[in-house]
Amino acid sequence: MPYRSIRGSSSRYALIAFDQDGVESTKDPDGLRGCFSRRLIGDFAHDTVTDVFLMSHGWMGDMPAAVDQYDRWFGAQDARTADQEQMAHRRPGFKPLRIGVHWPSKPWGDEEFGTAAAYGFPTTWSSRTSRGSATGPGCGKP
Numbered sequence: 001m002p003y004r005s006i007r008g009s010s011s012r013y014a015l016i017a018f019d020q021d022g023v024e025s026t027k028d029p030d031g032l033r034g035c036f037s038r039r040l041i042g043d044f045a046h047d048t049v050t051d052v053f054l055m056s057h058g059w060m061g062d063m064p065a066a067v068d069q070y071d072r073w074f075g076a077q078d079a080r081t082a083d084q085e086q087m088a089h090r091r092p093g094f095k096p097l098r099i100g101v102h103w104p105s106k107p108w109g110d111e112e113f114g115t116a117a118a119y120g121f122p123t124t125w126s127s128r129t130s131r132g133s134a135t136g137p138g139c140g141k142p
Contacts, residue, residue: 002030004100006071009078013070013098014040017063017111020104024139035139040099049097056101062109063102070100 003012016036017025024035032038055073057066077098078084087094104111 002036004067004071006075006078009075011074011078011098013074013100015067015070015100015102016040017102018104022103026139031139037139040097044097048093048095050091050094051096053096053098054101055099056103058105060106061102062104062106063111065106065109066100066102074098074100 003014005012014036017028019025024037025031026034028034028036030036030039032042055070057069061069
């Protein structure tokens with residue numbers, strides 16, 4: 001999933017998608033070799049990040065619900081301008097990286113990345129090994 005811009009804000013966040021078995025998607029059109037985590041690691045090499053905020057949605061969420069929830073959560077953080085000013089004063093150079101984690105938890109949910117990308121989680125797999133794992137051809141090896 002690409003970095004997402006929050007409407008009405010100049011900030012953004014990353015959204016990494018996992019499948020029903022907890023394996024990162026290898027079909028992210030904005031990822032490096034299909035894995036958005038690889039892109040994030042590459043971005044770390046070129047950009048200073050001081051703090052990482054990792055968020056996970058709850059049960060019964062599909063992709064549109066996750067995007068909506070993260071847009072609202074991170075948007076609420078952005079709306080706290082007094083907090084942001086205080087952080088800038090206390091920690092000059094503060095630069096957060098915000099990451100939302102999506103895991104499919106809604107039966108028959110919409111797992112498409114959006115209209116611009118032809119992506120979706122496969123609905124069936126013959127085995128965990130067929131699509132990769134942390135030790136196989138998945139996203140586990142940068």
